[in-house]
Amino acid sequence: MANKKSKKPTIAVYKFSSCDGCQLGILNLEDELLDLVGVVEIAHFLEARRQVLPGPYDIGLVEGSVSTPEEVQRIKEIRHSCGILIALGTCATAGGVQGLRNFEDLEELINIVYEHPEFIDSLPNSTRVADHVKVDYELWGCPVNKYQVVEALVAILQNRRPNLPQYSLCLECKRLGNPCVTVAYGMPCLGPIVRAGCGALCPSNGRGCYGCFGPMDTAEVDAFIPVLKSHQRYPGEAVRLLRTISGYAPAFVDAAELILAQEEE
Template identity: 50%
Template sequence: MARKPKLAVWKFSSCDGCQLSLLDCEDELLALAGNIEIANFLEASREVIKGPYDLSLVEGSITTPHDLKRIQEVRKISKFLVTIGACATAGGIQALRNFQSVSDFISIVYATPEYISTLEQSTAISSHVKVDFELHGCPINKEQLVEVISAFLFHRKPNIPAHSVCMECKLAGNVCILVSNGVACLGPVTHAGCGALCPSYNRGCFGCYGAKENTNTSSLSNKLYQLGVKNQDIQKLFRSYNAYTPAFLKESKAHD
């Protein structure tokens, strides 16, 4: 048998939740370890096998000058690079700082601001290097992660649809809570992947998976406005985990 492909997991600015999804695979973890060499995954083992790597999973956004250099290194030693989660694909919740001046924060938060070396903005990995596939979510769905790895192993396209959360809601047999209860829900503009988790519990979608393909955020905002959601609250809805995903960014700016 040919050698097993080598997997590396990299962390940038993030909460570790997405790479934990890999450890959270439990049932699939042994099968995974049997078919792929987990060569560099510090969250799971301090043993590191040197690169290059066949598949790199990248978590986190780029927020420091050090990150800027390191992501170039990671790209160089990775044949196939997949970003995992909202931070890596859209800059994450920490991209909220992009709307303000970072120097203002630093002087307020840190006793000795001169030790802090940070960039003005938190940005997605794809702003810096070529990304082969982006897996959305805050956090990512572990089943989708297994699907991406399986697809990589067998040289096929991953089944990760870019349509709306509404489709997942309807496939699950849910009633639309936006229509039937007037709940503010981002489902119609949000990328599927979570399995319509929140609407299944009568909560509006928070947009954790970022923008779906072909979003029409302004039309949804008009509807939310009609439902009585205030302008600044509409802005807050679009300014969360995926605040810097282009479609959500544009929409939140429209409510300044």
């Protein structure tokens, strides 16, 4: 793994269009962080360390979505300088909450928001890292589960597959003994098609899941849509839920479009 036998593997953390919350997740590791810097060299992590060691790096973690032409160039360069590339958090894996703009008229938005729209140079959509370069691992979440970051890094160091759940949030909820917010309270919840991993934060507090961890690999959108629609509390809630955090994930794009098409009929 290391460049030379005596050296520790190097890690680089990059920021794209994002809120920095996932990088903070790494800094918030506290107990594990000291152990981590004992086994890896944090070579490039501007939010944590002023010193930047020269690349190439063994592992690159990319926070944020790719949303400007400049970022398209930068992600390609980063891909070249990192042996293993990890997309960190839902901005990097699905375009993030700023992907809300993907469903609106970008030019109109720019004119409303900015005093000098001519300074804005933006891609038509807030895109995921995998739209531009090959990604080796995706860590979902808004923010990521910091323990999944550790698990991914440790697994790579040990040359094994990281143990990241691929099953529905419902299973995590049921292991915790939470009442199902859909069945018991009639609330809409994306849980049945969302990947577990957050620790069922929202349902544990009596709220429906809004999908930070994105669609699970086996998301059965067609079966889920009637369930979601029948629990809407106001018109349009189903589409809003799907499009809020992981809205640009392909399965959620499809689900929202299907619902809109059904409503038009």
